[in-house]
Amino acid sequence: MSQEIEIEFKNLLTVQEYNQLAGDLFSQAETIEQTNYYFETPSFDLKENGSALRIRKKxxxxTLTLKEPHPDGLLETxxxxxxxxxxxWTAGTPSEAPNVIAQLKKMSMDVAALEYLGSMVTFRKEIPYQNTLLVLDKSIYLDTEDAELELEATSKNHGEKIFNSLLENYQIPLRDTPPKIARFFNQKRSL
Structure with a gap:
């Protein structure tokens, strides 16, 4: 089965913080455009399970990805x-996806109840940074734009130390940063 544990740290950024990091750390990084297409049931069963489902075009x-809670981060299938x-999938008739559908069935999720709810376009820059992957994202969705810094690590302790040190060096306050899908749904509810 195609699964992995994702250990990541993220922080929303102001425009000024984004521009400073882009110039200082990511000036040589290529910009990658990706689009996330989000799915949920009408009664938000995935959210109730602490999970999220998306298709990423890149x-x-x-790639269809189911994210579920895991003690070390998130289990991605x-x-x-x-x-x-x-x-x-986006037309409302989910096709065969053996790994994800098997996980959804373990959660007693009705695959036929899944609905496509919208998309988010992200312009991403990535660089290796102190044995981690540092990611700078600018995302556009539902007439909203935001930016965030992400750090992906193989160890929670190492990642947290590097991430906090980087924020401190740039005098960026640690902010509560919901995942992209949560920000998407929060904005959708406010419209």
């Missing part, structure tokens, strides 16, 4: 989709 490929399968 470099012409489509993936399936690659064809464009036809992607279109089927």
């Amino acid at each position: 470099n012409g490929t489509y 993936h399936d690659k989709l064809t464009e036809k399968e992607f279109l089927s």
